[in-house]
Amino acid sequence: MTLSVLIVCLGNICRSPMGEAVLKHEAKKRGVDIKVDSAGTGGYHIGEDPDDRTVTTCKKVKTQCLLPRPDNMTPTSKQHNVPIDHSARQVQDSDFKDFQYILAADESNLRNLQRIKPSSTTAEVRLWGSYLDNKPIADPYYGGIAGFEQCFDQCTRLSNAFLDVVVGKN
DSSP states (O other), X not given: OOEEEEEXXXXXXXXXXXXXXXXXXXXXXHTOOEEEEEEESSOTTTTOOOOHHHHHHHXXXXXXXXEEETTEEEEEEEOOOOOOOOOOOBOOTTHHHHOSEEEESSHHHHHHXXXXXXXXXXXXXXXXXXXXXXXXXXXXXXXXXXXXXHHHHHHHHHHHHHHHHHHOOO
């Protein structure tokens, strides 16, 4: 049986499409059969491509960048090369039956999902961070590229934690 997951944030142009791409990528590396999509609780960007910084971060090939490390700012070579292809959409009632798991990027979106979910919901609706550290994914929209890098790293950790719990450790 194919695992099905919907990743949800507010506008569906930053965190959730990145989470969708990263979860697909991590599942593929493990050989897990999975269907992943993403959506927003708000309809602000319906039909739009992901934010350019989301796409740049996911598709990034080997470059030098500065990332916060315990020993201050250490030059680190990061390469993601994660494919991303998505058009923003809003969460629909049918999502609550079409997906086994609906994972919210933060508490605000989780509350919105809990508020709008139909009584006939079959999906497990929860904070994505609940699979690891109960931390929300900060919205990088109003910041710079470093916030998108942090979002990518968090999506990678959360994807692996989710997969560890749901399908077993790799």
